[in-house]
Amino acid sequence: MKGTRIRDAIFIASIVFAVTILAVPTLLGALGHMPPVDVRTIAIKYLNNTYNPFNQSIWTSSPEAVAAIVWDYRGLDTLFETAVFYSAIIAALALYREILGKKDTLEGRGLSIIVQRSTAISMVGILVVGFATILHGQLTPGGGFQGGAIAAVTSVVAIVVFSRLFIDRSRLSYKHLLVIRNTALVGIALTAIIPLIFQLFSNQTTFIFQNQGKAMSGFSYPHTIADAPMGGSIWFYNLFEGLAVVSAFSLAMIIVFYSEELSRKTIEGEESGF
Amino acid sequence: MLELADLVFVMLGISALLSIPATILAIISRDLLRAVIFSALQSTMYTLMFFLLMAPDIVLVYVAVSIGFMSLLIILLIKKVGRYERY
Amino acid sequence: MGSELQISMYVIVIVSLYVNIAVCMYGVISKPNLVKKLISFTILQDSINAFLILIGYKLWKPGILLQPPVLLDWNPTSEILKQFLERAVDPLPQALVLTAIVIGLAVNIFLVTAILHVYRHFNTVDMDEIGKLKRVVVVEETT
Numbered sequence: 053m054k055g056t057r058i059r060d061a062i063f064i065a066s067i068v069f070a071v072t073i074l075a076v077p078t079l080l081g082a083l084g085h086m087p088p089v090d091v092r093t094i095a096i097k098y099l100n101n102t103y104n105p106f107n108q109s110i111w112t113s114s115p116e117a118v119a120a121i122v123w124d125y126r127g128l129d130t131l132f133e134t135a136v137f138y139s140a141i142i143a144a145l146a147l148y149r150e151i152l153g154k155k156d157t158l159e160g161r162g163l164s165i166i167v168q169r170s171t172a173i174s175m176v177g178i179l180v181v182g183f184a185t186i187l188h189g190q191l192t193p194g195g196g197f198q199g200g201a202i203a204a205v206t207s208v209v210a211i212v213v214f215s216r217l218f219i220d221r222s223r224l225s226y227k228h229l230l231v232i233r234n235t236a237l238v239g240i241a242l243t244a245i246i247p248l249i250f251q252l253f254s255n256q257t258t259f260i261f262q263n264q265g266k267a268m269s270g271f272s273y274p275h276t277i278a279d280a281p282m283g284g285s286i287w288f289y290n291l292f293e294g295l296a297v298v299s300a301f302s303l304a305m306i307i308v309f310y311s312e313e314l315s316r317k318t319i320e321g322e323e324s325g326f
Numbered sequence: 327m328l329e330l331a332d333l334v335f336v337m338l339g340i341s342a343l344l345s346i347p348a349t350i351l352a353i354i355s356r357d358l359l360r361a362v363i364f365s366a367l368q369s370t371m372y373t374l375m376f377f378l379l380m381a382p383d384i385v386l387v388y389v390a391v392s393i394g395f396m397s398l399l400i401i402l403l404i405k406k407v408g409r410y411e412r413y
Numbered sequence: 414m415g416s417e418l419q420i421s422m423y424v425i426v427i428v429s430l431y432v433n434i435a436v437c438m439y440g441v442i443s444k445p446n447l448v449k450k451l452i453s454f455t456i457l458q459d460s461i462n463a464f465l466i467l468i469g470y471k472l473w474k475p476g477i478l479l480q481p482p483v484l485l486d487w488n489p490t491s492e493i494l495k496q497f498l499e500r501a502v503d504p505l506p507q508a509l510v511l512t513a514i515v516i517g518l519a520v521n522i523f524l525v526t527a528i529l530h531v532y533r534h535f536n537t538v539d540m541d542e543i544g545k546l547k548r549v550v551v552v553e554e555t556t
Contacts, residue, residue: 067435075428087423087472095503103484115484117504118383133512140519144526193382201390304522308402331473339422342429349433353440380481380502407532411446
């Protein structure tokens, strides 16, 4: 124990030293005037052009600036983030590929019937709130990822309250969830590539991830839905991303929930750990 | 005389100062279940900070992910690997 | 501009985020349990994201209330757009932090699966004991 006391004392001294060495230049003004006096010029350009009906050559027809930046002005960043999320889920699934889909050895019954009936009623409400947040992503704060995280509470609660056996036999087994996730990702890719396909059939130049019409191309997604601004392609992106996030969270829960007996089958045949 | 701007900044300072003991207790405690609960408390303080900084998109993501999903995942992990740290 | 109270509160928030980051780095390096390392790593990611959003805030000019970067009028005139530009907070750090939170979540999900796999091989999640076990196996294999 004495070795750890010396180690802890050295670490606490170095923490205090590091915080002091960072805080002194901050107090002397290294970060500029704090809080900043005005937003930066690039933010002024984004805020000015995101819903400006007088200058429709670079607008995005969505009055929410954050959704417009994430899916239109900086759409390629979001493309790579979606790829990272997808590979993380696939890597976690690949460690368990022998036992996915097998019947679990434990027989669960879930919780009592009062809890089950009331959960069944409230799950509908949670799903409605989640999908409303997804579909309003271009008008109010919300969007694909936020609404997907809210709607994923449904599947997590369902695995705990009804038993895991019930979920495996229902229509939300891991195969169907994987199909939903792959379809949603294909939907995102299609929404990005449709302008290029349009270029093959007509004679205009279009760009990948294009949302509204620009000065040199006439292709544009529709910009109102009923009487509210629709972000063009932003609405489609939010819908597909919401579906992808719901299925990704449910898959992650299913992987962690396997019983120990069944999970030890994946390391059979390896005596040492590396 | 206190105006509205002063109150907002004072709330920011209080919620940031309240998150320091939560973090320190989360890292020092040897019972891992308590560490997860303190980490959820620190996430609540951060959510209040994000709301006062006028970032409603981040509040929605952060509540669902950090207080809900990550705490649940780590509690399941603790159930499988063991609850107490050695030292 | 900005009173003394406002500037000092803002600096207190920045310094408390520095303290959080430093304590979490201690937690990641020095504690041998893998689950404790994961919890410290999660808090470290959240503190860095909070610092990014803090940079996008603005000073309150007298008589102007700040608002999030969402335009509320669907047929804006020129005057409304100018008011929006004076009141809105910076939207760019919020978009970048949204991406960062999703990537951090993906890495954390994969780390949880990896910790379970390590536990099933070595039957412990303490890094000191795993180091001793690996040394024993290597010595056995080379003699």
